Amino acid sequence: MQAAKLGAETSPREREGAAQEAAPVISIREVSKVFGQGVAAFTALDRVQIDIGQNEFFTLLGPSGCGKTTLLRLIAGFDYPTMGEIRLFGQDIARQPPFKRPINTVFQNYALFPHMTVGQNVGFGLEMLGRPKAEIAGRVDEMLRLVRMEALKDRRTSEISGGQQQRVALARALAPQPKVLLLDEPLSALDYKLRKEMQIELKRLQHETGITFIFVTHDQEEALTMSDRIAVMSGGRVLQIGSAHDIYERPTERFVANFIGETNFLEGQVQGGGSVALDAGSVVPALPPEGFAPSGRVTVVIRPEHARLVPSGTAGSLAGTVSNAVYFGTDTHYHVTLGDGSEFMVRQQNSRASASHEIGAPVGVAIDEGAARMLRD
Amino acid sequence: MAKRRAPLDIKVLPGFASMAVICLLVLYVPILVLMLFSFNSGNIVTHWEGISLHWYGVALQNDEFFSAAENTMIIAVSATVIATSVATLAALGMTRVKPWKGLTAAFMVLNLPLMVPEIVTAVATLSFFALIAGKLGLNFGIGNLIIAHTVFCIPFAYMPIKARLEDMDTTLDHAAADLYAPPWKTFRRITLPLLAPGIMSGAALSFIVSFDDFTITQLVAGPGQTTLPLYIWNQIRRPMTPEINAISTILLMVSIVLVAVSFLVTLKKRR
Ligand SMILES: Nc1ncnc2c1ncn2[C@@H]1O[C@H](COP(=O)(O)OP(=O)(O)OP(=O)(O)O)[C@@H](O)[C@H]1O
C-alpha cells in the first residue's frame, strides 16, 4: 500500500501535468458568471482558474448546482462570462459565438437531430464547415466505425437505443476533429452496466483521437477512474485541481476530503516540526497542503484505510472504544469513539490473521506513517 | 404510496353507448342525407326519385359556381399563405427570444380574434374598409377579402405552430450552433424542418376556416366577389335543386381531402 503510494508520487501522469502548464489548450482565467441583477444576483461561478493541456482527460466534479454545466456552457459559447477570459491556445474566445469555436459538445440528452439519419447527424458538423461531400462521407464512416455503429448508419435516431444514441452523439461531436470535446454528464442516463462499458469506451476514444476531453460528472467514482486530472467544485468555486491520486490522498479542504470517499477528520493543535497534537490524545506527523503554513488549530484528515486497530495502550496510538463494526465481506469497518468523543472509522481487510474486535472493547488506533494531512480550512 | 387506481373504462358507464350514438347521429345524419340527395335524379331536394350523377354534371357546367370556386380558392390560398407566414414569424418571435415586456399582451392581441363574435369582426371590418374607401379612395377589390380573411386566419395558424415550437427541444439549436451552423442555417436545417408539421396543420386550419367563411365574407364582399359559401346561400333562397347538394358535397370532399393530407403529412413527419 505504502509502496504503491510512493510510486504514484512521480507517476507519468504528474510529469504530464508539468508539460500541461507549459502549453495549455484551454485556459480559464478568473472567470465569473453572475445570473440576474441587484438583489436577485446569483454568482454561479466565482473567479474560476483552470488550465487544461493537450490530450488531457479533465473532469469537473462537484455536487448538483455547483456550476459545472455553467462552466461548460461558457466554454462552448452558449453563454458568456460576466468577467474573465477563456483562452484557446492563448487567444481569448470568451465572446465568440459557439459556431466559431473549434469545440464540440456531447449533450446530456444527446440532442440528436430527430429528422436526420445517424449518418446525417454525424456528418452535420463537417457539412456546416463546407467540407467536400466525399470527405464527409469518408469521415462519417470512419467515425461510425470508431464508435462501432457502422451498421446503423441509415437508421433514424429515434430507432436506436439509448446507448447507441450516446455513441452517435459522441461520433457527431468528434467528426469535425475539435480541439476540445465537452461532455456534460454523458453517462448519467445509462444503466450501470452500460455506463461501465461506456467509461472504458470514452477512455479509448480519448486515447485514439488525442483530443482534450472536459468531462462533467457528479459521480466521484467515475471521476477517479477516468480522469487524468480532476477539478473539484463547490458553490461556483474550484477548490482543488489534481490527479485522482492527489485529490484522494492529499485533499486540501474539508469539502474535497468529504466529497470523495470516506474519511476521518480530527481536530488538533499545530506543533513545530510538522506535527499536530490531536485532541484525541496523541501527536502525529502531518503534512500541510502546498503553499500553506498552518498555525494554531487545524483539522487533520486520515483515510479509513490508513489506520489500523492495535491493542489498547500501544505506544503512539489513539485510545478509544469500538462503537460499531460493519462487515463488508472483503473488509470490516470499525467505528471507534476516541477520547475526545470524536468518531473514527478504520477500514480493516478481512484475513484469517486479522483479529475481530467486540463492540465496547478498548482498542488503540494506529495511524500509518505519512497518512495524516492538514487541511486548509 | 397510495394505491394506484385502475384507469376508468368510459365504455362501461351507464348511458355511454346511447349518448355516443345520439351524438354521432346528430352530427353525421344530416351530412349523409345531403350527400345522398346529391345523387338524386329528380329535381326536388327532399323527394328521392332515383340514382344519377346528373346534378354533378349541372354543377360542373355552372359558370357561377366556377367563378365562385375560383374566388374562394384565390382568397383561401392567399389568406393561408400570408396568415401562416405571419403566424410562423409571430410564434418564433414569442418563443425563441428572451422574454420581453408586453409578451403576454402580444399573445392576447394575437388570439383575441378567436374570442370576438364573428359578426362583430365582420361589422368592424366592413366599417374599416368603408372608411378607407371613403377617406382615402382605396379599394383593393378582392384584396379586401384577402386582408379580412388573413386577419381571422392568423390565430388559427398560430396555435399549432406555437404548440409545436414549445414542444421542440432548444438544445437542438445549441447542438447545431455547436456544430458550426450559424443562426440562419440552424433555422433552415433544424428549426424549420422540425416545425414543418406544425406549419402544415396551421395552414390546413387556415385554409378550411377561410374556405367556408360566411359572415365576414358576406359583409365585406363587393359585387362579383361571390365565394362558394355565398353562392350556396344565394341558391337556397330560390327553389332548391339537388345541384346544391352536389356542390356542397364537392366542398365537403375538398375539406376532407385537405384535412386528410395534412394529417398524413403530420403523421409522417412525427415518426
Ligand atoms: N440561466 C440561469 N439563471 C439563473 N441561475 C442559473 C441559470 N443557470 C444556472 N443557474 C444557477 O447556477 C447554479 C449552477 O448551475 P449549473 O447548472 O451549472 O449546476 P451543475 O453543477 O451543472 O449541477 P447539476 O449537477 O445538477 O447539473 C445553480 O444554482 C443554478 O440554479
Ligand SMILES: [Mg+2]
Ligand atoms: Mg449540470
